[in-house]
Amino acid sequence: MRMTSIMAAVAATLLTAAPVLAQDVAITGAKVLTGTSVIENGTVLIRNGRVVSVGTAAAPAGIRTIDARGKIVSPGIVAVDSGLATSEVSSVRGTNDLSNSANSLTAAFDVSYGIDPWSFTLPTARLGGVTRAVVTPQHGGSGGGHSHDDSGFDDMTAGAGHGGFQSPGLFAGQAAVISLKDGTDILVKSKVAMTAPFGEAGARVAGGSRGGQFVLFKETLNEVRAYQRNKAAYDRGDMRALSLSRADLEALIPVIEGRMPLIVTVNRASDIRQVLRLAREEGLKVILDGAAEGWLVADEIAAANVPVLIHPITNLPSNFEMRAARMQNAAALNAAGVLIALKGNEGANHRARDIRYNAGNAVSHGLPFEAAIAAITVNPARIFGFAGQFGELKAGAAGDVVIWSGDPLEPLSQPEAVLIDGVEQPLDTARNLQLRDRYLPNAAGNRAPAYTY
Amino acid sequence: MLLNRLRGPSLAVLSCAMGALLLSACATTGEASSSNAQTPVKSESRALATGLNSASDLNPYPSTYAPLPRQNMAIVGATVFDGAGRKIENGVVVVTDGLIAAVGDASTPVPQGYQIVDGRGRFVTPGIIDIHSHLGVYPSPGVQGMSDGNEVTGPNTANVWSEHSVWPQDPGFHTARAGGVTTVQILPGSANLFGGRGVTLRNVPSTTMQGMKFPNAPYGLKMACGENPSRVYGSRNQTPATGMGNMAGFRAGFIAAQDYRDKWNKYRETGQGTPPTRNLQLETIAGVLDGSIMVQNHCYRADEMALMMDMAEEFGFKIKTFHHAIEGYKLAPQLAEAGICAAMWTGWWGFKMEALDGIEENAAIVDAAPNSCAVIHSDDAELIQRLNQEAAASLSAGRRAGMNISEERAISWITLNAAKAIGIEDQTGSLEVGKRADVVIWSANPLSVYARADQVFIDGSLSFDRSNPAYQPVSDFELGQPGFNRPAAGTAQGAR
Numbered sequence A: 001m002r003m004t005s006i007m008a009a010v011a012a013t014l015l016t017a018a019p020v021l022a023q024d025v026a027i028t029g030a031k032v033l034t035g036t037s038v039i040e041n042g043t044v045l046i047r048n049g050r051v052v053s054v055g056t057a058a059a060p061a062g063i064r065t066i067d068a069r070g071k072i073v074s075p076g077i078v079a080v081d082s083g084l085a086t087s088e089v090s091s092v093r094g095t096n097d098l099s100n101s102a103n104s105l106t107a108a109f110d111v112s113y114g115i116d117p118w119s120f121t122l123p124t125a126r127l128g129g130v131t132r133a134v135v136t137p138q139h140g141g142s143g144g145g146h147s148h149d150d151s152g153f154d155d156m157t158a159g160a161g162h163g164g165f166q167s168p169g170l171f172a173g174q175a176a177v178i179s180l181k182d183g184t185d186i187l188v189k190s191k192v193a194m195t196a197p198f199g200e201a202g203a204r205v206a207g208g209s210r211g212g213q214f215v216l217f218k219e220t221l222n223e224v225r226a227y228q229r230n231k232a233a234y235d236r237g238d239m240r241a242l243s244l245s246r247a248d249l250e251a252l253i254p255v256i257e258g259r260m261p262l263i264v265t266v267n268r269a270s271d272i273r274q275v276l277r278l279a280r281e282e283g284l285k286v287i288l289d290g291a292a293e294g295w296l297v298a299d300e301i302a303a304a305n306v307p308v309l310i311h312p313i314t315n316l317p318s319n320f321e322m323r324a325a326r327m328q329n330a331a332a333l334n335a336a337g338v339l340i341a342l343k344g345n346e347g348a349n350h351r352a353r354d355i356r357y358n359a360g361n362a363v364s365h366g367l368p369f370e371a372a373i374a375a376i377t378v379n380p381a382r383i384f385g386f387a388g389q390f391g392e393l394k395a396g397a398a399g400d401v402v403i404w405s406g407d408p409l410e411p412l413s414q415p416e417a418v419l420i421d422g423v424e425q426p427l428d429t430a431r432n433l434q435l436r437d438r439y440l441p442n443a444a445g446n447r448a449p450a451y452t453y
Numbered sequence B: 001m002l003l004n005r006l007r008g009p010s011l012a013v014l015s016c017a018m019g020a021l022l023l024s025a026c027a028t029t030g031e032a033s034s035s036n037a038q039t040p041v042k043s044e045s046r047a048l049a050t051g052l053n054s055a056s057d058l059n060p061y062p063s064t065y066a067p068l069p070r071q072n073m074a075i076v077g078a079t080v081f082d083g084a085g086r087k088i089e090n091g092v093v094v095v096t097d098g099l100i101a102a103v104g105d106a107s108t109p110v111p112q113g114y115q116i117v118d119g120r121g122r123f124v125t126p127g128i129i130d131i132h133s134h135l136g137v138y139p140s141p142g143v144q145g146m147s148d149g150n151e152v153t154g155p156n157t158a159n160v161w162s163e164h165s166v167w168p169q170d171p172g173f174h175t176a177r178a179g180g181v182t183t184v185q186i187l188p189g190s191a192n193l194f195g196g197r198g199v200t201l202r203n204v205p206s207t208t209m210q211g212m213k214f215p216n217a218p219y220g221l222k223m224a225c226g227e228n229p230s231r232v233y234g235s236r237n238q239t240p241a242t243g244m245g246n247m248a249g250f251r252a253g254f255i256a257a258q259d260y261r262d263k264w265n266k267y268r269e270t271g272q273g274t275p276p277t278r279n280l281q282l283e284t285i286a287g288v289l290d291g292s293i294m295v296q297n298h299c300y301r302a303d304e305m306a307l308m309m310d311m312a313e314e315f316g317f318k319i320k321t322f323h324h325a326i327e328g329y330k331l332a333p334q335l336a337e338a339g340i341c342a343a344m345w346t347g348w349w350g351f352k353m354e355a356l357d358g359i360e361e362n363a364a365i366v367d368a369a370p371n372s373c374a375v376i377h378s379d380d381a382e383l384i385q386r387l388n389q390e391a392a393a394s395l396s397a398g399r400r401a402g403m404n405i406s407e408e409r410a411i412s413w414i415t416l417n418a419a420k421a422i423g424i425e426d427q428t429g430s431l432e433v434g435k436r437a438d439v440v441i442w443s444a445n446p447l448s449v450y451a452r453a454d455q456v457f458i459d460g461s462l463s464f465d466r467s468n469p470a471y472q473p474v475s476d477f478e479l480g481q482p483g484f485n486r487p488a489a490g491t492a493q494g495a496r
Helices: A003-016 A121-126 A199-206 A210-229 A231-236 A246-256 A269-282 A294-303 A329-335 A352-364 A369-375 A378-383 A431-439 B011-018 B020-026 B171-178 B227-234 B243-270 B280-289 B302-315 B328-338 B362-368 B383-400 B407-412 B416-421
Strands: A025-033 A038-047 A050-055 A064-067 A072-075 A077-082 A130-135 A173-179 A187-197 A262-266 A286-290 A308-310 A340-342 A401-404 A415-420 B073-081 B087-096 B099-104 B115-118 B123-126 B128-133 B181-186 B194-202 B219-224 B293-298 B319-323 B341-344 B374-376 B439-442 B453-458 B461-465
Touching: A025 A401, A072 A077, A077 A340, A077 A352, A077 A378, A121 A130, A121 A352, A121 A431, A130 A187, A130 A352, A130 A378, A187 A199, A187 A246, A199 A210, A199 A262, A210 A231, A210 A246, A210 A269, A262 A269, A269 A286, A269 A294, A294 A308, A294 A329, A308 A329, A329 A340, A329 A369, A340 A352, A340 A369, A340 A378, A352 A369, A352 B383, A369 A378, A431 B328, B073 B407, B073 B439, B128 B319, B128 B383, B128 B416, B171 B181, B171 B383, B171 B453, B171 B461, B181 B383, B181 B453, B194 B280, B194 B293, B219 B280, B227 B243, B243 B280, B243 B302, B280 B293, B302 B319, B302 B328, B319 B328, B328 B341, B328 B362, B341 B362, B341 B416, B362 B374, B362 B383, B374 B383, B374 B416, B383 B407
Parallel strands: A025 A064, A025 A072, A077 A130, A187 A262, A262 A286, A286 A308, A308 A340, B073 B115, B073 B123, B128 B181, B219 B293, B293 B319, B319 B341, B341 B374
Antiparallel strands: A025 A038, A038 A050, A072 A401, A130 A173, A173 A187, A401 A415, B073 B087, B087 B099, B123 B439, B181 B194, B194 B219, B439 B453, B453 B461
């Protein structure tokens, strides 16, 4: 066994870990999955943190070269609907900055302030090839699959809360994009999308039924428009009482103008149709989240040109709004021409590394391999307005690259190198690997001493 | 009925051996078991009504399971993982009357008249066993009226039996079978110190729990350490509110059960006085003390496992398996030495404090200790469909750490070791002669994310066939629901 040398290498890494500058680098000889195509024996050239070229040309002379023959190279995985860096231990409320329950701050809740670049969730997620994440506020309808989060989110029924504001709000706050690079400046962009629960969770928020929620939702958008038209009157106190705070009203202006996408968590086919209609009537730019029964109305979603965030292993009728849940949902939506992104499990935080397995399972249930790779790399970037900036290996995009020992969707493959903005990331700093090394038996079957004095 | 499964010192066994005086203690009403069954001794005097006798009525909700129609067959040409650590290329698996008759290489003879199943290009494993499932007790749909998995009314509910909560129409049984799962242990939840008895089921379609019940499988008692009991009861200002309260609650339960057992033994030995009033709670814990009921212990942290192991010595019982053993790797040699199985996830961590130190290499490190028993479990209606992938991820993590682990070894984590962890290894869990023919034929190496279970056999009966609609059961609940019977992306609903 080669454990001793591995542990020595880990120690060496720890000793030398320090901020690293972007280096120019060429990755050669690999099968390159660019996100939109496949290049055999390809060369990925990165300068100043960005991809300069992807092709079959030889590496320029003098540049640092990573020989990746026999490997597979892909763009870094982009986690959507993620809680990375925003919740250390799900049940420990003090570490969890993914939701806000003050009724005066719903739509305005900005998840970006809670992002912690020192979070121990980040190095672990990098081990799954994840390099960017769309950190998304949680609400009563959030989540992919069964959750072991014991913290619970209040399923309060709304009404006029303190100050006459909606409580809880129809909106759960604004998402942010981060990179997973080792360092302190990981926020890429805040306020990239607004979130709102629909379906059963949305109905609960609004008073108990869907009919209540849609009416209240439209009325709330009207309030935002009224506020936008009459800001001066509002500031003078010369305006009727509104059900949202000024901060929330402000936060919703880009939404009603169709500039900021609205992530709508919705699963039942009939609810999806209602949401598509709402978006059409109100001029909203929506992203469907969940859409467990989406395959039943795939053509309508495609016709509306609305993208979908899918948890591809949701296939049980875990409640009455996903009785038609099937493993083939991703395949069916993709075949209908819907732009899809595949989600991880349990909020893609501690288990963000499962995203690639979820994509693999979508493949074994009918999604073409290339579409699955796109759905965890380039599609999320496109859906959230970062087309060409990251998520694909293409000139001008960020140098986010993973070199895999084999097929990235296979559990038996592992990332051998992860580059973010062209910088090779430390892989051995993950807390889970430090725990492992403390208890790993050596070749003689003995353990490393857990504590040395 | 389960006297043949007694493990360790047992007053009940001693009583039986002493003979005539102790008649009622030795009476059996269940089916005779397959191996080394004790001779039942019939009670002829001082008979109590069956419902009042703590020893005579051990299986009042007996299995009515009967295998589906089947024929003798041989699976030929596949790569066989036998579950017991062997990998056979171009193998032959012969099934006679629902039992494994032979497993070997291409030279293995196939008797005349047997159906030949072409396994070329495919892989064969034993049926997967999930020892930690809440299918049927926390079914889909997960609505309030169906939430029957946790009797959260007191920290000691050893008197409840999960088999009384199992809803056989849970669609999750069918999706699990499509993932190659042929046997499940259904446990109560973990809110209570003593959560109640679990039940082991054959994963076959049935309208009753009894129609699924694994004949003569030992009962397990679900116990739970850690955050859940102390959180649930502490938040009600009841005991246990702390880790030490948990231990006090466990010990009180075993003390009471010892007392109960002694009263019954004394009554049986002397034949005098009034018989003790039957107490279902203490009866189950007494079953742990006499070794007839196996402790299935939800316990995340290494330090808490060590306390439970000391407590087992204190009261003279055996812990069969630690479930959710997130920190099993910190205690791997001790677990192996004590002969305790550890059931683990690969990827789950961080959802609460006691899950903070979960690592992907857990199973690999636990497995590396001599005489270990590493198991991968699900506790989840989605994960149970992909235990083969969870094992693959553990294997991959172990290899990343430089450990030399074979694929056939990893398969044992979801087959033979799982069978050992619930005491059915003499019946299933590996493709070895004489065992039940629980067999999965996979489209590819089951450690690949792309592998699908093509065919699933339970006791030699074809129970799922991905390409034949006649073998794609759906539950009653699924009928007439949105999308029912509509293919999704060209795939029939029952093909999953």
